[in-house]
Amino acid sequence: MASTARVQVPIGQRALFLTTLAVPLTGWTVHALALHRKLAAARRDPLTGLLGRDGYTARARQITDRYGDSALVVLVDLDHFKQINDGPGGHAAGDRVLAATATRLTAWAGSRG
Structure with missing residues (x-):
């Protein structure tokens, strides 16, 4: 029979x-949650809400790993955007576009992204 020693500790x-x-x-928990939120926010562009390069790359890899040849991943390039951004409307016009x-x-x- 094993005996257990108990020590009384004041409250x-x-x-x-x-x-x-x-x-x-x-x-540590609060810090980890705040860091997680900052990292998640850093993956998205603050103006558009779309994924940035790193977030897009990670998400595209997840999709292609999961669905293989059935996946469709789209990368959009706005033609002549520099002309809009550098034009008379400036960066404000570029932001609107x-x-x-x-x-x-x-x-x-x-x-979903």
Whole structure:
């Protein structure tokens, strides 16, 4: 028969011990969640909401790995965009073109990305 030794610890010491464990774990959890959100946001363009290069590449790889030859991955290049961006409307006009293009692509392909 095995015997178990029990040590009585005052409640104050137990609370201190639990607090000593809980505070760093809570801090690490909050930090990990914030970092995850920042990384997820960094994958998307803030103006259009579309995936950026790294996010697009990662997502395209996931799709092709999962569906193989049945997959369709589209990369869009706006012809003559530099002329719009450098034209009389400037970068504001370019931003409007990018936002409108993103809206149309999302309507066509769906918002899952």
